[in-house]
Amino acid sequence: MTEMTTYQQPAAALDTQMQFAKAVTASGGSILPKAYQGNPGNALIAINLGSSMGLAPAESLYRIDVIQGTPTASAELVASNVRKAGHKLRVKVDEQAQSVTAEIIRADDPDYTYTVTRDMKWAKDMGLAGKDNYRKQPMTMLQWRAITAVARLAASEALYGVGYTSDEIREMPSPQQAQAVTADQFIPAQTQGQDELKAAIDETGEAPSEQQRKKMFAALRDIGLTERDDILEYVSNLTGRTVESSNDLTRAEVSTIIDSLEGDTPNA
Template sequence: MSEMTLHQPTTAAALDTQMQFAKAVTASGGSILPKAYQGNPGNALIAINLGSSMGLAPAESLYRIDVIQGTPTASAELVASNVRKAGHKLRVRVDEQAQSVTAEIIRADDPDYTYSVTRDMKWAQGMGLASKDNYKKQPMTMLQWRAITAVARLAASEALYGVGYTADEIREMPAPQQAQTVTADQFVPAEPAQEPDGPETGEAPSEHQRKKMFASLRDIGLTERDDILEYVSNLTGRTVESSNDLTRAEVSTIIDSLEGDTPNA
């Protein structure tokens, strides 16, 4: 089993060197850099540091990591590479006749369990993506990318260094100023509060649990209803159309997973 490379903390001298490099390449006025970095050494410095944690050289970081709507993104190939570099098994099965792609991850530390995510054109239609040019011209490629990044976020988030979305995924999300934050009151009809403690059974989750779940979802950047439903469906292994469908035990599991994904948790 391969091991992830441990990177030493960036020293002040190394940071100064990186900043000088970032200023030099972004001030050149050349158009070979992605637009997010042209004249913006701050963005370049962030990408360089993210790339360094992945084992990428500074110049390679600027081409393999892009910034869309203020969010660092990576290609599906880089996401897949990081998952495999971490020692996990990633397998992708493509069914062109059914227009379906299934991506599976078997973690190195849990070889007896397979994480699986399937993306097909029915899913794309439900998400409002099927009419977009990319899905019309290269549907299997788009479904493959979506399946890979979705299963990677679900099964191996620690291997993504916070860069687990492709540029296409970010572009398809509402702009920050247009996005509507989903709160527990908006997403779940109000119910009488229940005690947060007690046996984890099939009972409905308490108000305390629901609020904690949504707060943790916001901490990892999930505020859109469709993204939340996709996330909890992947975790529970079934299609969740409303948080009313979740049991007390499932919400507890989701909270545990979210706390593991939250920075500095």
């Protein structure tokens, strides 16, 4: 596995770092991104996050942005971090079909390929197709979305908690509207076939317990998986089959998912 090279920030006490952050955010502020102008706290967080990614302090303030209180990065930086970690990232663009597929082959699991596809049908389903960026540069937006989605799915440890672009954060519900991922959000409207599958799992005693389900959803949030599509892709890859609802999962599969999530969670 390729060793990641990181910028070595000189050892300094927190108060010294804060003094630097105060100095750069107070010096006119006009050349800094808006999130840092007059906000040394945001700057300090970005500098430390950037340091872990191998960025110098000034570069951190331009390559990491803060949107709605959340650090974000460009898709280019996300891709760079994935490759620095030694993983292979490939992007396939089909302009005729208006579709982009991003693939990651992990350095520690070269026999498996994580795949995420984003197309205009997906954008329409997500209510994004009518937005200005998607009308003017659809392939660029789909490429960014495919890259960040597959990176969160396959290499979350390489993102240092900064796995979303500023566009993605802006398109999410406001903090007042946002809710934690729950079983209800993960379960689509039931079809007859899904009802029968759930009944069969319940009858054989293979259904996961409520405690298991809650633990799984909490662990999903811990690694940044909050969108239903990303969650379904993640659990489908782990189980080796297409999962359309949490009701499809057996007790053993949920246990496997939890084990994998806890391994992916920072400081777990």
